Amino acid sequence: VSILIEQDTDAAALRRGTRQFLLAGALVATLIVAAILVRQGLFRQTASLGFITDTAQDISKGQSVKIAGFRVGSVEAVNLRPDGKVEVALEVDASYMRFVTRDAVIELRKEGLIGSAMLEIIPGADKTRLAADEAVLTFSRSEGLSALANNLRDKITPILADIKTITGTLADPRLGLSSTLAKAHDATDSLNALLVTGNQQARDVGGGATRVLAKANTDLGQVGHTLETVNNALPVILDKAQRIMVHVESITADAESSVPPALRDGGALATDVREIVSGAKTAWPIRGLVAVPVGRKLVTDSDPRAEGGRAVP
Amino acid sequence: VAVQYPDFLKPDFSTQGRQVLLLCAALLVACASTPAPAPPPRLQVLASEAENDAMRHYARGDYAAALRGFTLALRLQQSLDNSIEVARHQLNLAQCELALGKTQAALQRASLVTEPKFLTESRLLQAQANLSLGLVKPARPLLSQLNADCETDCTYRGTLHLLQARAALLEQQAAEAVSYSEKALNVLIEKHEDHETANAWRLMAAAQLALSDPTKAMDAAQAALSIDRKLGLPEKIARDWLLIGDIQRNGNAVQAKESYRRALAVAQAASLTEVIKIATQAMKENTP
Numbered sequence: 001v002s003i004l005i006e007q008d009t010d011a012a013a014l015r016r017g018t019r020q021f022l023l024a025g026a027l028v029a030t031l032i033v034a035a036i037l038v039r040q041g042l043f044r045q046t047a048s049l050g051f052i053t054d055t056a057q058d059i060s061k062g063q064s065v066k067i068a069g070f071r072v073g074s075v076e077a078v079n080l081r082p083d084g085k086v087e088v089a090l091e092v093d094a095s096y097m098r099f100v101t102r103d104a105v106i107e108l109r110k111e112g113l114i115g116s117a118m119l120e121i122i123p124g125a126d127k128t129r130l131a132a133d134e135a136v137l138t139f140s141r142s143e144g145l146s147a148l149a150n151n152l153r154d155k156i157t158p159i160l161a162d163i164k165t166i167t168g169t170l171a172d173p174r175l176g177l178s179s180t181l182a183k184a185h186d187a188t189d190s191l192n193a194l195l196v197t198g199n200q201q202a203r204d205v206g207g208g209a210t211r212v213l214a215k216a217n218t219d220l221g222q223v224g225h226t227l228e229t230v231n232n233a234l235p236v237i238l239d240k241a242q243r244i245m246v247h248v249e250s251i252t253a254d255a256e257s258s259v260p261p262a263l264r265d266g267g268a269l270a271t272d273v274r275e276i277v278s279g280a281k282t283a284w285p286i287r288g289l290v291a292v293p294v295g296r297k298l299v300t301d302s303d304p305r306a307e308g309g310r311a312v313p
Numbered sequence: 314v315a316v317q318y319p320d321f322l323k324p325d326f327s328t329q330g331r332q333v334l335l336l337c338a339a340l341l342v343a344c345a346s347t348p349a350p351a352p353p354p355r356l357q358v359l360a361s362e363a364e365n366d367a368m369r370h371y372a373r374g375d376y377a378a379a380l381r382g383f384t385l386a387l388r389l390q391q392s393l394d395n396s397i398e399v400a401r402h403q404l405n406l407a408q409c410e411l412a413l414g415k416t417q418a419a420l421q422r423a424s425l426v427t428e429p430k431f432l433t434e435s436r437l438l439q440a441q442a443n444l445s446l447g448l449v450k451p452a453r454p455l456l457s458q459l460n461a462d463c464e465t466d467c468t469y470r471g472t473l474h475l476l477q478a479r480a481a482l483l484e485q486q487a488a489e490a491v492s493y494s495e496k497a498l499n500v501l502i503e504k505h506e507d508h509e510t511a512n513a514w515r516l517m518a519a520a521q522l523a524l525s526d527p528t529k530a531m532d533a534a535q536a537a538l539s540i541d542r543k544l545g546l547p548e549k550i551a552r553d554w555l556l557i558g559d560i561q562r563n564g565n566a567v568q569a570k571e572s573y574r575r576a577l578a579v580a581q582a583a584s585l586t587e588v589i590k591i592a593t594q595a596m597k598e599n600t601p
Contacts, residue, residue, distance in 0.1 A: 298371055298405055298408050299508055300469075300508065300509055301408075301412075301509065302476055303475070303479070303515070304376075304408075305411075306512070306541075306549040306552035306553070307445055307552070308475075308479045308512065308515065309519045309537075309552055309553070309555075
């Protein structure tokens with residue numbers, strides 16, 4: 001009996017252990033499933049946005065929606081409306097809705113020049129008014145490679161037209177390059193003729209200059225003769241000048257001793273005369289006859305430069 | 314030996330001779346009775362000499378030399394703290410500057426003079442400078458003040474009328490300018506002020522020209538030219554010829570060109586740069 005009792009106890013312990021293992025496994029599995037769901041965003045709050053466009057080109061379901069390069073949501077649905085327009089619904093994480101303003105623009109861009117297309121929400125200028133859930137925003141497409149190519153074509157086309165016109169003008173036999181070269185050739189011929197004439201004239205001038213130099217040589221000979229004559233006469237003149245200078249010196253020496261006293265006397269005399277006249281002017285009765293000097297005045301002339309005469313236009 | 318004097322050396326003690334001798338003796342006694350006056354201060358003498366030189370230069374028409382002389386006299390009088398003489402020389406300098414065409418400097422200098430004795434002269438020069446600059450507005454109150462001060466007897470009535478005529482001419486009031494010029498002539502001819510009389514005739518000519526009366530304008534311009542020739546003032550002579558050219562311009566372009574040529578010749582001979590430019594321009598514009 002004791003053996004039977006012991007076996008029952010072991011069996012119960014085994015059942016209890018098995019039950020605990022199964023419960024723990026179920027708990028772990030539940031936690032894993034819950035983590036996967038959280039990771040998949042099952043419990044995340046989202047907001048819906050939308051836009052209308054003419055074509056669904058490059059737009060597809062599940063396409064990334066980004067703000068400032070960060071993925072914040074995806075394209076939920078792309079539907080064709082009865083009026084032919086395309087309605088696109090986006091699902092965006094609600095926590096990023098604080099960046100989406102009412103005047104925000106959804107732009108279709110390429111990642112890089114030829115990368116995959118994605119939608120970028122570009123917030124507007126008015127940050128105070130945020131977009132509500134299920135708001136319909138404006139849509140635009142950025143210029144892709146084809147648009148750039150078209151733009152480039154538009155710019156190159158007129159340039160090509162101009163080049164065509166220029167080459168056409170150059171090729172013109174009357175006004176073009178050949179005509180210009182012909183004229184340049186003619187001008188060169190004329191220049192050559194001119195140079196030939198110039199050379200001839202220079203030779204003529206050279207001949208004239210030679211004759212002038214010969215004449216100058218003769219004249220210089222005469223000048224030399226004159227100078228020789230002057231040279232002979234000069235000592236006599238200089239001797240006379242020397243004698244005159246000596247005479248002048250002696251006169252100056254005499255004057256040096258005699259003139260200053262005379263000047264001093266003259267100065268003293270003038271001072272005396274001035275004093276006498278001044279005294280007489282202030283003495284009775286002459287001072288009554290002499291007019292008292294009043295403030296002297298310049299001649300009145302209201303237009304010394306005669307500018308007034310031509311003042312009339 | 315008795316000395317025989319010629320008749321004219323013979324002493325003549327007639328009654329008349331005695332009276333003359335007595336008068337001479339009285340004069341000598343009077344002179345001797347007054348002590349010799351103290352000589353004036355050296356700086357005062359220098360200032361007077363500088364002023365005399367400047368006056369002579371101004372009268373000869375050498376205004377630059379006159380300016381230098383008056384500047385020296387002014388400095389000397391300033392060093393003597395003689396405010397009356399300083400004011401007088403400031404006005405003389407302003408007048409020289411006006412004659413040299415330094416009108417703005419003259420206006421500034423004349424406005425510095427506040428000495429009551431020279432206030433009238435200062436106002437006259439300020440009005441003249443403003444009119445030379447073509448500024449009638451600031452000249453008007455000065456002319457009104459001068460006119461009010463001239464109600465009774467005044468020495469500057471002729472000049473005042475000239476300035477009033479000039480202001481009227483600048484405002485294109487030609488009839489008013491004629492009226493003032495006539496008034497000025499009445500005063501100036503009587504006082505024999507030749508410079509101002511010539512100015513009055515010149516203004517009269519310009520005003521008559523503005524009134525489209527070339528005959529009267531020509532008579533007046535010729536009168537101005539005649540006086541300016543007599544006074545020997547090249548700049549005024551040249552400008553008179555310019556005015557005559559302006560008068561002839563509408564009727565006889567050939568004569569007008571000849572008048573401008575005369576103005577140019579005078580200006581070139583006297584090295585009057587500004588007038589040379591004006592005359593050359595007038596000749597170009599008047600090419601028949």
